[in-house]
Structure formats: structure tokens, C-alpha cells
Amino acid sequence: MKELSPKQKAILKYVQGFIEKKGFPPSVRDIQGACKISSTSVVDYNLGLLERGGFLRRAAEVARGITLGAKAGPPQRPGILAVPLLGAIAAGAPIPVPEADTWRSAHEETVEVPEAMVRGKDEVYALRVKGTSMIDALINDGDTVLIHFQKSADRGDMVVAWLKDEKETTLKKYYPEDGRVRLQPANSTMKPIYVDRNNLEILGRVVGVIRDL
Amino acid sequence: MKELSPKQKAILKYVQGFIEKKGFPPSVRDIQGACKISSTSVVDYNLGLLERGGFLRRAAEVARGITLGAKAGPPQRPGILAVPLLGAIAAGAPIPVPEADTWRSAHEETVEVPEAMVRGKDEVYALRVKGTSMIDALINDGDTVLIHFQKSADRGDMVVAWLKDEKETTLKKYYPEDGRVRLQPANSTMKPIYVDRNNLEILGRVVGVIRDL
DNA sequence: ACATATGCGGAACGTCTGTTCTATTCTGCT
DNA sequence: AGCAGAATAGAACAGACGTTCCGCATATGT
Numbered sequence: 177m178k179e180l181s182p183k184q185k186a187i188l189k190y191v192q193g194f195i196e197k198k199g200f201p202p203s204v205r206d207i208q209g210a211c212k213i214s215s216t217s218v219v220d221y222n223l224g225l226l227e228r229g230g231f232l233r234r235a236a237e238v239a240r241g242i243t244l245g246a247k248a249g250p251p252q253r254p255g256i257l258a259v260p261l262l263g264a265i266a267a268g269a270p271i272p273v274p275e276a277d278t279w280r281s282a283h284e285e286t287v288e289v290p291e292a293m294v295r296g297k298d299e300v301y302a303l304r305v306k307g308t309s310m311i312d313a314l315i316n317d318g319d320t321v322l323i324h325f326q327k328s329a330d331r332g333d334m335v336v337a338w339l340k341d342e343k344e345t346t347l348k349k350y351y352p353e354d355g356r357v358r359l360q361p362a363n364s365t366m367k368p369i370y371v372d373r374n375n376l377e378i379l380g381r382v383v384g385v386i387r388d389l
Numbered sequence: 390m391k392e393l394s395p396k397q398k399a400i401l402k403y404v405q406g407f408i409e410k411k412g413f414p415p416s417v418r419d420i421q422g423a424c425k426i427s428s429t430s431v432v433d434y435n436l437g438l439l440e441r442g443g444f445l446r447r448a449a450e451v452a453r454g455i456t457l458g459a460k461a462g463p464p465q466r467p468g469i470l471a472v473p474l475l476g477a478i479a480a481g482a483p484i485p486v487p488e489a490d491t492w493r494s495a496h497e498e499t500v501e502v503p504e505a506m507v508r509g510k511d512e513v514y515a516l517r518v519k520g521t522s523m524i525d526a527l528i529n530d531g532d533t534v535l536i537h538f539q540k541s542a543d544r545g546d547m548v549v550a551w552l553k554d555e556k557e558t559t560l561k562k563y564y565p566e567d568g569r570v571r572l573q574p575a576n577s578t579m580k581p582i583y584v585d586r587n588n589l590e591i592l593g594r595v596v597g598v599i600r601d602l
Numbered sequence: 603a604c605a606t607a608t609g610c611g612g613a614a615c616g617t618c619t620g621t622t623c624t625a626t627t628c629t630g631c632t
Numbered sequence: 633a634g635c636a637g638a639a640t641a642g643a644a645c646a647g648a649c650g651t652t653c654c655g656c657a658t659a660t661g662t
Contacts, residue, residue, distance in 0.1 A: 181609090198448070199456030201413050203649060215611045220651070222609090235411070239452035239618060239649050243412035290501035293601050311576055314527045314600075334602055363524055385600035387527075388506050389547055394639090416619055428641045433621065435639090452619055452648060 186211045201242040259287050259302045266306040293384045312361035313347040322384035334382040399424045414455040443471040443499030471499040478516040506597040525574035526560040535597035547595040
């Protein structure tokens with residue numbers, strides 16, 4: 177094997193990151209999804225090549241039996257995640273959007289969160305809340321919100337909603353209704369607002385809130 | 390869980406050794422075989438107890454999803470703390486009070502928090518919020534609050550206040566005034582309440598809030 | 603151009619593995 | 633003794649997961 181193909185590099189990098197973040201190795205299908213590979217057989221095939229090259233080892237027939245080989249791998253530190261702190265979120269401004277290389281490159285600032293708070297999810301980042309406009313979501317000035325970047329949401333999810341006409345960012349629970357969308361504050365004593373579906377852009381899902389007093 | 394049973398010690402030891410030796414976590418049946426346990430359900434049962442005790446973590450529905458927890462292993466992870474979860478806090482009930490040995494033994498569940506949230510303080514414990522009565526403190530049902538046990542507070546601190554006459558627990562900002570005490574909700578749009586100094590008992594100070602969605 | 607090797611796609615198979623359910627035994631307490 | 637809760641057994645279920653097979657596309661060498 178002369179050199180690693182782009183696909184193999186991606187796989188190796190993903191495996192390294194996965195082990196570091198979660199503490200256990202990824203499955204073939206984890207790799208398939210993350211590296212956008214069309215078939216598990218392709219993953220298996222390339223893993224075989226990587227194994228022959230000494231980049232990793234595989235235990236036969238066991239789930240998640242991948243181990244980093246002699247040629248790869250920083251020591252793993254499970255349990256804690258350094259989530260990139262991308263910036264601030266405020267009522268009158270759109271939120272910073274993660275770039276493709278956000279999770280790879282180094283950052284000015286990170287927030288440490290317990291891995292349990294981000295259970296399972298990938299591509300989570302943090303934003304610092306500025307101002308008291310999110311009070312109806314039970315979120316105060318200075319809080320840190322953990323966002324999972326996604327363009328759609330399930331009914332009832334707390335989402336980062338961008339209201340195009342109003343040019344306003346808000347955190348609300350998402351309830352699609354026919355033609356429009358009901359945005360319900362987490363504080364159930366407060367009234368929902370209704371917006372046209374086309375006026376709403378979902379920027380992410382709120383997976384956690386941290387308040388440090 | 391007063392102390393680890395022999396079986397639990399064996400499981401924990403085996404998991405540690407397995408990960409160190411093989412590089413990935415064991416399956417439930419690996420543990421069953423090695424520790425001579427008769428049923429996978431017993432392994433599952435004990436793993437659940439170990440997880441609640443903070444000795445390890447498990448990814449749900451994932452093969453070999455075990456990782457060593459905050460309390461386990463000599464490889465203590467820097468930056469993360471296992472805070473004892475003493476119970477629940479609700480409007481109509483006093484909060485559980487920590488015992489002398491609370492911070493030494495594995496008596497109860499734990500919550501992992503970033504060390505930065507507990508900056509310097511010792512004797513911090515966690516309570517799970519039941520009900521929506523703390524809404525005016527921007528705290529919702531299901532949130533986890535981190536409490537520093539103390540009987541007094543500085544002006545402006547967010548405290549756990551026990552109102553003796555009303556037999557009620559509440560979270561408010563503490564502002565002593567002559568003769569009485571003003572308890573100010575964190576949500577500054579809401580009105581404060583005033584209580585007699587003798588009617589108030591401070592049960593602790595709120596140092597952080599974690600909301601996992 | 604032909605044969606060969608390499609890599610990719612899609613699907614299916616069989617096992618591995620976590621989880622759950624119910625029944626039974628053990629343990630501590632009154 | 634009697635009861636309640638903790639712990640254990642055994643089995644079965646539902647997915648997760650590695651592996652394999654076959655067909656097809658693209659290089660590579662002669």
C-alpha cells in the first residue's frame with residue numbers, strides 16, 4: 177500500500193475522533209454514516225486495507241472490535257467533551273454557523289461538558305446567551321446552550337428558530353401545524369407564537385443548558 | 390447502595406482490565422463468562438447499579454458501549470467531577486441534607502459536571518427539580534441544580550430558601566434588608582417577596598444549573 | 603483490445619449483544 | 633414467622649453489527 181486514499185484517511189480520522197470522544201470504537205455503520213460511504217462492504221474493505229497497513233487492528237466477529245494500531249492514535253480520554261464555543265446568541269442576530277472543519281481544527285475557546293449531556297449526538301457546539309430575551313425559554317443572560325446543528329426537528333423539540341422577516345433568533349419548542357408553525361415557550365405559563373412556515377428557519381436543536389452562577 | 394458488592398467489584402475490575410488489554414469494552418456476555426455470572430440480566434442489573442454510582446457509563450442500545458466513569462479506574466479524568474445526587478427538590482418539601490460521609494462513599498447516584506462549574510468549592514451536591522414551581526428562578530421540571538451547602542449567604546446570591554411557616558422550598562436571590570429579607574426571582578420581570586428573617590432558613594447556595602434535553 | 607486487478611454498491615445472512623419480562627431465591631427487618 | 637425489597641435465573645426479543653456474495657464500474661498492464 178503506497179498511500180492512503182482520501183476515503184481511508186477520512187475513516188482513520190473518524191475512528192480516532194470517535195474513540196477519543198466516546199471512549200469506545202465505532203461500528204462499521206457508524207463509519208459508513210459519518211464518512212458518507214454507500215455500503216458497509218466498502219467500509220469493511222477499506223478497514224481491511226488499513227489493518228494490513230498497520231494503522232489499526234480488528235478483532236474478528238466482535239462488535240466494535242477496532243483498535244488503533246501502531247501508526248495511529250492519540251491516547252483516549254473518555255467522558256468529557258470539549259465542545260467548541262462558537263460565539264454568542266442574541267435575539268437580534270443570527271447565530272454563528274459551524275463550518276465543515278469546525279470539529280477538526282483547534283479553537284479559541286471550548287466548553288467542557290459531561291459526555292452524558294451530549295449522549296449519542298455528534299456535532300454539538302455551544303453558544304453563550306447574551307441578553308434576557310430568552311427568558312421565556314427559561315434561559316438567562318450568560319447561560320451556555322448546547323446546540324445540535326440540524327435543519328429540521330421533531331415535534332416538541334426545543335429549536336433555535338430564525339424568524340426571517342423579524343430578523344430574530346429565538347429558542348422555542350417546535351410544533352408544526354398545517355400551514356404554520358406554533359412556537360411554544362418552555363415556560364408553559366406563557367403564550368405561544370405562530371409563524372408562517374416559510375418565515376421560519378431552524379438553525380439547530382437545543383440539547384442542553386448550563387448555568388454557572 | 391451502601392458499598393460495592395463482591396460481584397460488582399469483580400465486574401468493575403474485569404471491565405477495567407478488558408479495556409486496558411484489548412482496547413475496547415467487553416460485552417455483557419463477556420462479563421458474564423469471565424465473572425461466572427449465571428445470567429446476562431444479572432450483569433445488566435449490576436451494570437446499572439455501577440452506572441448510577443458513577444463508576445462507569447453506558448451508551449444505550451450500543452454494543453460494547455461501556456466506558457469507565459468518573460469514579461472508576463486510577464486514570465482519573467481531569468476536569469470532571471462526580472457530584473452526589475442526593476434526591477429531588479420540590480416546592481412543598483424540604484431538601485435532603487448531606488451527611489458527613491456523603492462525599493466519601495458511593496451511597497447514591499452521581500451526576501457528572503465540568504469542574505469549571507464547581508470552581509474551587511467542595512461539598513457541592515446535586516438535586517433534581519420536580520415540578521414547575523421554580524419557573525420564576527428560570528428552572529424547569531427535570532433540571533439538575535448544583536447546591537453548595539451553607540447556612541448563610543452573601544447579598545445577591547441565589548439561595549435555597551426554606552420558608553418555615555409556609556413549609557415551602559424556593560430558589561431566590563437573597564437580599565437582606567433591615568428586619569426582613571427580600572427574595573428576588575432570577576427573572577427580573579417578576580416581583581420579589583418579602584419574608585421575616587426568622588421565617589427564613591438558608592439551606593444552600595445554587596452554584597449551577599444543568600438542563601439536559 | 604483484452605484480461606486482470608482494484609474499488610464501489612446494494613442486499614442479505616447469521617450471529618452478537620443489549621434489553622426486557624417473569625418467576626424465583628435471598629436478605630434484612632419487625 | 634412474615635413481609636418487602638434486593639438480587640438472581642432463565643429465556644426470549646429486537647436490533648445492532650460484522651461478514652459475505654454478486655454485479656458493476658474504473659483503472660492497469662500487456
